[in-house]
Amino acid sequence: MPHRYFTTEIGSGRAALTGPDAHHLADVMRGRVGDQVILCDANAVEYTGTITSVQPGRVEFSVSEGYPSAAEPSVEITLYAGYPKQGKLEDIIRHSVELGVHRVVPFFSRYCVAAPKKEEAKRERYARIAVEAAKQCGRGILPEVSLPLPDFASVCRELKDYDRAFFFYECGGSPLRTLLKEDKAVRRIALITGSEGGFAPEEADLAAAAGARTVGLGPRILRCETAPLAALAAVMTLTGNLE
CATH class of the missing domain: 3.40.1280.10 (SPOUT methyltransferase, trefoil knot domain)
Structure with a gap:
């Protein structure tokens, strides 16, 4: 299962991770260009993100069209x-x-x-x-x-x-x-x-x-x-x- 990250830097088909999450993906998980993760905007919308760039302290993605999170309850x-x-x-x-x-x-x-x-x-x-x-x-x-x-x-x-x-x-x-x-x-x-x-x-x-x-x-x-x-x-x- 792809790893999951939350970010507010998402929109117009692009997204980015910075700070500890960028470090975790790039340095701990050894993420590389072309790898896919799940990105969440914290409003119960998810995106499939494909890494397009890995820089010190920043990872950038192209993202799919958003879709509702299946994990959120009806109440x-x-x-x-x-x-x-x-x-x-x-x-x-x-x-x-x-x-x-x-x-x-x-x-x-x-x-x-x-x-x-x-x-x-x-x-x-x-x-x-x-x-x-x-x-x-x-x-x-x-x-x-x-x-x-x-x-x-x-x-x-x-x-x-x-x-x-x-x-x-x-x-x-x-x-x-x-x-x-x-x-x-x-x-x-x-x-x-x-x-x-x-x-x-x-x-x-x-x-x-x-x-x-x-x-x-x-x-x-x-x-x-x-x-x-x-x-x-x-x-x-x-x-x-x-x-």
């Missing part, structure tokens, strides 16, 4: 994940990108064990993890990792921007399958999962007041790094995006 999902401890967020980001998430938003809540620390620097690392995962699994966009929200009320204020929000509560709720059958036309979906300590009762009330549907994930209590991936995989399956 646009934002994952609101309670901030976990001990680096677990890196795995949540990596695997949720593989499953098709559009955006990941960590948040702090009442029972979070982790506390804010050097979040700007962490965000840079999280963004790199998302980019590498997107390349590895053939995505046509670069999913965003946002700075963490300071409290659960901030999460609830954003829910108005979605067609449907699902609040995954350790105390149980409605079956996800039933709710998605009722909402076949939804495109923009928010999924909300908690940290190690779960959610306080008043946070569950806030979610309901903001219009989120309370959902269960079966009779087992899932770890905070398992629940978001289970929720995301379930939504992707029930919307036909894992077929």
